[in-house]
Amino acid sequence: MDQLKDTHHANHKAKAMGEDGHLVDPRTAEVTLAYLCAAALYNSTDNVVLLDNSNFSTLVYDTENAWIIEFYNSWCGHCIQFAPIWKQFAKNIKDWEHTVKVGVVDCSVDDNMPLCREYEIMAYPTIKLFASRCSQGDLGTDMVQSSSIDVIENNLIDFLVEKQKANNGSSTWVKLQPYEGTITDLWSEAPSPAEHVVVVMDQANSHHARGSILDLGGYSSVFMRYQEANAKDRAKYRSASFPVLIISDKTGKEEVINTNGKTHKEISALLMKKFGLNRGMLPYKNVLTGIKSKPAMKKEDMEGAGDGQPEEINSDILNYEDDLPDTAFTGSERQDQVYMVDIENAISYALNHEVAQHKIINGEALTSLQEFLDVLVRYLPARPAIHNFLSKLHQFTLNNGNSIEGKKFQDKIKALQSQDSVLPDHQPWIGCLGSHEKYRGYPCGLWTTFHVLTVNAVLQDGSKKYYNPKKPLRAIHGFVKHFFGCRYCSEHFQAMYAVDAESSVNVADDGILWLWRGHNKVNKRLKGDESEDPQHPKQQFPPKSFCPTCWERSQFKEKEVLTYLKGIYAKRALSFRGTQSVSSPVRNRPAKVMQELEGYRRDKKNVGTVSKRLSNSKQELQAPNSWGFNMTDISLCVFLYGISTVIIMSVYCMVIIRRKMRRRKFLEAYKLPPNAEKPLLEGSSGPMKC
Numbered sequence: 001m002d003q004l005k006d007t008h009h010a011n012h013k014a015k016a017m018g019e020d021g022h023l024v025d026p027r028t029a030e031v032t033l034a035y036l037c038a039a040a041l042y043n044s045t046d047n048v049v050l051l052d053n054s055n056f057s058t059l060v061y062d063t064e065n066a067w068i069i070e071f072y073n074s075w076c077g078h079c080i081q082f083a084p085i086w087k088q089f090a091k092n093i094k095d096w097e098h099t100v101k102v103g104v105v106d107c108s109v110d111d112n113m114p115l116c117r118e119y120e121i122m123a124y125p126t127i128k129l130f131a132s133r134c135s136q137g138d139l140g141t142d143m144v145q146s147s148s149i150d151v152i153e154n155n156l157i158d159f160l161v162e163k164q165k166a167n168n169g170s171s172t173w174v175k176l177q178p179y180e181g182t183i184t185d186l187w188s189e190a191p192s193p194a195e196h197v198v199v200v201m202d203q204a205n206s207h208h209a210r211g212s213i214l215d216l217g218g219y220s221s222v223f224m225r226y227q228e229a230n231a232k233d234r235a236k237y238r239s240a241s242f243p244v245l246i247i248s249d250k251t252g253k254e255e256v257i258n259t260n261g262k263t264h265k266e267i268s269a270l271l272m273k274k275f276g277l278n279r280g281m282l283p284y285k286n287v288l289t290g291i292k293s294k295p296a297m298k299k300e301d302m303e304g305a306g307d308g309q310p311e312e313i314n315s316d317i318l319n320y321e322d323d324l325p326d327t328a329f330t331g332s333e334r335q336d337q338v339y340m341v342d343i344e345n346a347i348s349y350a351l352n353h354e355v356a357q358h359k360i361i362n363g364e365a366l367t368s369l370q371e372f373l374d375v376l377v378r379y380l381p382a383r384p385a386i387h388n389f390l391s392k393l394h395q396f397t398l399n400n401g402n403s404i405e406g407k408k409f410q411d412k413i414k415a416l417q418s419q420d421s422v423l424p425d426h427q428p429w430i431g432c433l434g435s436h437e438k439y440r441g442y443p444c445g446l447w448t449t450f451h452v453l454t455v456n457a458v459l460q461d462g463s464k465k466y467y468n469p470k471k472p473l474r475a476i477h478g479f480v481k482h483f484f485g486c487r488y489c490s491e492h493f494q495a496m497y498a499v500d501a502e503s504s505v506n507v508a509d510d511g512i513l514w515l516w517r518g519h520n521k522v523n524k525r526l527k528g529d530e531s532e533d534p535q536h537p538k539q540q541f542p543p544k545s546f547c548p549t550c551w552e553r554s555q556f557k558e559k560e561v562l563t564y565l566k567g568i569y570a571k572r573a574l575s576f577r578g579t580q581s582v583s584s585p586v587r588n589r590p591a592k593v594m595q596e597l598e599g600y601r602r603d604k605k606n607v608g609t610v611s612k613r614l615s616n617s618k619q620e621l622q623a624p625n626s627w628g629f630n631m632t633d634i635s636l637c638v639f640l641y642g643i644s645t646v647i648i649m650s651v652y653c654m655v656i657i658r659r660k661m662r663r664r665k666f667l668e669a670y671k672l673p674p675n676a677e678k679p680l681l682e683g684s685s686g687p688m689k690c
């Protein structure tokens with residue numbers, strides 16, 4: 001594993017350098033996340049049409065055949081699990097092309113975002129059905145999710161039957177509506193090349209009968225129709241005999257075969273054998289593959305790693321003092337080392353894709369986005385330029401009314417990129433690097449981000465009176481609920497949250513432990529799963545090799561686990577290796593404070609903008625701004641300054657008064673005139689001496 005990482009790192013460092021040896025500026029690189037999501041789950045041998053933004057309209061719109069399309073995401077565990085099912089389904093129905101084609105769209109590919117946004121794909125996998133001659137704006141019909149191939153096939157048949165009935169089919173489709181005539185009459189319908197006609201008789205709404213018609217629909221020498229058995233037919237044939245095949249050839253010779261409950265595949269195999277058919281006779285021998293093969297990755301897309309030197313992190317925002325190992329600065333990396341590059345990748349993908357893919361972000365989703373950004377701004381130990389970017393994006397979501405279009409959000413992300421405000425993309429993974437592109441990556445980076453947030457929230461604010469221990473978890477839950485595209489992951493997480501997150505998180509550390517326990521439940525469930533990277537088997541975390549003291553026989557010692565988690569996820573423990581070089585924002589605090597106060601005063605004069613400004617200021621009171629002070633901090637400073645001035649003045653006055661009183665007592669005691677003090681004190685004899 002380490003070897004793999006080292007090799008990768010070496011490559012990645014090499015890629016970081018431009019030809020002239022200079023570091024590549026991430027902001028000038030083309031905005032594409034291809035690096036993050038190069039792991040397509042399907043290829044041209046999988047009997048599916050590889051659809052993308054460039055070929056979708058040509059292949060799908062205005063065609064005679066229907067489409068069944070899986071919109072997936074290559075990092076999503078459930079899509080990885082579902083891929084073999086979809087491939088088998090596509091293989092089973094590859095002879096149905098005359099009526100329906102199977103397609104796939106990878107929504108993790110940056111170029112496909114407009115397509116996935118247009119079709120409002122909010123969760124993966126999503127399966128959509130399109131009838132004939134669909135056009136832009138037709139969002140298709142969502143198919144109920146199932147991992148059973150039979151159920152998917154049956155649902156598809158029902159869709160085709162319904163569309164054909166409503167005249168949304170095409171003349172090129174096989175006829176799926178029930179036939180009511182005789183076998184002899186069927187010859188009048190059959191096209192001229194037909195050498196056999198077949199009536200497949202079965203109970204009402206038979207999927208097997210219709211399935212067999214679809215199976216053989218590509219052979220011009222056979223013409224088939226489905227007939228629903230009536231009372232007379234049912235009396236004639238025992239129910240177990242259905243589907244019954246009534247076959248007639250050109251000479252008028254008829255034959256009846258009781259299939260005795262055969263499936264459509266078995267019926268098709270039987271008829272193909274009987275009529276001497278083979279798949280080589282089909283007009284379409286090769287299933288279409290996507291027009292566009294994936295473009296070779298451009299050199300500049302691969303570049304962009306850092307120089308290995310940790311940048312200044314926003315230590316002025318996270319000012320907690322703890323006794324944690326500073327591996328980020330020593331360069332010694334442990335097996336459980338947490339890398340900022342994984343976190344930055346996850347955040348970049350989350351915002352650029354998961355959020356931006358929404359057509360409209362409003363209501364609860366918008367609130368969740370605001371809360372998630374708020375928690376990122378507060379507790380993520382991000383590099384200053386990235387922190388700056390997140391602050392600005394947060395403000396944008398707060399100041400943009402009740403809804404934001406996904407496209408506008410995406411444009412804003414681009415617009416906010418500047419010298420000191422950066423959201424890097426496509427940096428090579430380090431800690432979350434899988435042994436194959438389909439493993440790890442984004443979901444691993446997201447878990448890492450969540451753990452870093454819960455830990456740093458506690459280390460920074462956990463001991464403060466106003467700290468709400470539920471806040472980071474609520475923000476994480478909101479993001480997962482509304483934006484995490486892995487449909488089942490999100491549902492599982494929400495179910496887990498609903499059980500006890502709100503009730504069991506009461507003190508600061510509870511949030512860290514709740515997330516740790518939840519993550520371990522997911523690890524347990526996914527052990528041995530299709531999405532498990534064989535090189536990184538799912539295990540209860542931390543294993544004994546990472547933290548021997550966290551275990552007592554086979555049980556965790558939660559107190560030790562807590563200390564361990566605070567150790568590895570704390571700001572100072574993070575490694576910044578592999579992060580792209582970005583410049584730090586100017587940090588002239590006093591000037592910025594003055595500038596901000598000046599702006600505030602100016603606005604106050606302008607009555608029209610006061611209320612808007614006040615609401616902005618309210619937000620500023622809640623969230624630290626890019627230079628780290630919020631209005632509460634500034635007010636507190638002024639207040640403390642005032643109090644200390646008053647105290648110093650009071651002490652000074654008290655000293656003066658007490659001195660004067662002592663002098664008066666002295667003069668009174670020795671009955672001296674008020675001006676007698678000086679000589680007496682200066683002399684060596686007198687009343688003082690006696």
Ligand SMILES: Cc1cc2nc3c(=O)[nH]c(=O)nc-3n(C[C@H](O)[C@H](O)[C@H](O)COP(=O)(O)OP(=O)(O)OC[C@H]3O[C@@H](n4cnc5c(N)ncnc54)[C@H](O)[C@@H]3O)c2cc1C
Pocket residue numbers: 077078336432439440441443444445446447448451480488489490492493515516517518519520522523526529531532533536537540541542
């Ligand atoms: C919120 C969420 C829910 C998910 N639900 C599902 C699901 O239902 N089904 C599904 O197939 N996939 C799910 N996934 C994806 C899955 O959990 C993994 O992220 C993915 O399989 C990649 O696994 P990985 O080996 O990279 O390690 P991950 O599980 O992603 O872990 C990343 C890193 O976190 C550390 N870690 C591991 N466990 C813990 C822990 N308990 N506490 C603290 N740190 C830990 C380790 O260093 C590990 O390398 C979910 C992902 C997320 C973010």
